[in-house]
Amino acid sequence: MSSTFDTVANIIAETCDIPREKIRPESHAINDLGIDSLDFLDIAFAIDKAFGIKLPLEQWTQEVNDGKATTEQYFVLNNLCASIDGLVAAKGA
């Protein structure tokens, strides 16, 4: 079974045509990989489908806009994967 990171990295590589080897756990989806908000919707759709969850993008965006969170908290892939794992665990609870 592939890890959350492998699944997410493969989704990003396929969706945004980014070489898989450039996608690392410490990569920031926006700042390092250059993914914009529209492309991120495609990624979110694929992640939602792959994990059976609903990434709370609106809540994250609001928190960042309000200065309550940084983009690093949600869009560095390690952190994104931790959020996904949390949502999957909450779904199964």
Next chain:
Amino acid sequence: MRLEYFQLIDRIVELDLAGRTIKAQAQVPETSTIFEGHFPGHPLMPGVLLVEAMAQTSGWLIIGATGFTRMPFLAAVKEAKLRTFVAPGQILSLAASLLHEGSGYAITKAAIDVDGKTVAQAEITFKVMAFPDPKFRTSMSEVAQRIGFPVEAPAHG
């Protein structure tokens, strides 16, 4: 259908919120200035307006699914296919289904049939957000009444 006003849906035929589907109908006008240029001697409903008609049909489905609290804005069109010519006067049967309701976005699959034959189809992505202005929602509510959309806008909020 009033092409010049981008009013591409004449009436909602069916809204199934449990099944997340919608059906609508529209008649391409017999005359329009658009046909003078598109094309002289060979009037055709522009393909981009068929895509817009599918987007509007999908949009009403999303408005229904959110209880008229949110407005969808067209963000991406994928796999759009325009299979055959659509001429003035033809009646379009539009249908859409919700593929996914994400957080702040939605994805639909839509199609247009004429005389039982699919003439256009697409997968459409929308950004979904609060109505940016109360007047906007009021105007959408008026359109909803005109086309027989069965979900009323909340009185407040």
